[in-house]
Amino acid sequence: MDRLTTLVERFHLSVRPAPLGRANLIACAKDGATPERVVFFARATEPRSCAEAVLFAASVDWAGASNPLLASLPDKVELDLRPHPETAALVGLMHHEAVANRCGAQSVINRLGEALMVRLLRDQIERGSTEAGLLAGMADPRLSRAIVSMHDHPGRLWTNADLAQIAGLSLSRFCELFAGVVGETPMGYLRRWRLILARQDVMNGDRIERVAHRYAYASPESFTRAFRKAYGTAPSRLRPAPSSSL
Known part of the structure; x- marks a missing residue:
């Protein structure tokens, strides 16, 4: 049973590199190079930052309040990348594409960003929620x-x-x-x-x-x-x- 594909297909997902002040998806790196965690701010309720170095910052647009799953997420969602080396590698590739800024970089970042958001949502679904809602x-x-x-x-x-x-x-x-x-x-x-x-x-x-x-x-x-x-x-x-x- 696939709990996410219909939601991903019905609501256009866009992930674009953005300055930290306008970003709602942040990849943090403890040593400034190795991705350690990802933080997604579903709603702008607090300063968008992390204690470690910011490796990558992006703006995620996923249909806002009209997306029932996005609306059911906590204000701040975190994914620890240390138990997920394949997702950490995904974040590292997004960072490399943004820094290199070669032709087609935005398309690559958007596709990788979609995969990253799906992995983040999988983690949230597996954890469950104490709040009533779609999640x-x-x-x-x-x-x-x-x-x-x-x-x-x-x-x-x-x-x-x-x-x-x-x-x-x-x-x-x-x-x-x-x-x-x-x-x-x-x-x-x-x-x-x-x-x-x-x-x-x-x-x-x-x-x-x-x-x-x-x-x-x-x-x-x-x-x-x-x-x-x-x-x-x-x-x-x-x-x-x-x-x-x-």
Whole structure:
């Protein structure tokens, strides 16, 4: 079961070298050369620095608050690289690309940065979370099966019973556990996930009728009502204007 691929593919991830003051991803090196830990600031709540030398600093843009996994992360996430020599090597390569600044360096850094963020998120999922949210749900081996199913097939006509069966739990236990760990009901999370994806599709120019059908709304009107309630505006207002031909 892959808990991250859909999230990585649906939310554009950009990693670019940045001055420390504007960076939210920092690689720290104790001796000034060997990567020792990576710090990711999911939200700007404190000075972005580390006690060791800063080996590499970057700005990570991953769709901000609209990305449910990013929104569920702690304000500050750390990954100790000492038990992970392959990830330390990845950071070292990012540093080398940034310093050398050869042609194509930004593309290489972005791809390596995506791999680094996936490794950092894997570590967070494996650790779990004491706070209710998507991260805690994905750390639970039972709930994560249901969450991944919703992520991968958002247009399916899911019921709580379907998801409970996937999780291997009774219906009542699944609903209770999901609400306690994730902080919302399964159907509430599914509705929010569908609207997040629908908003992306609308902003990419998809037709309202097609988006409504894609995410299992009974009609374009019911989709518009749900969208307006969530985002305060009609989806049609977010569609890009058609380009005029000369």
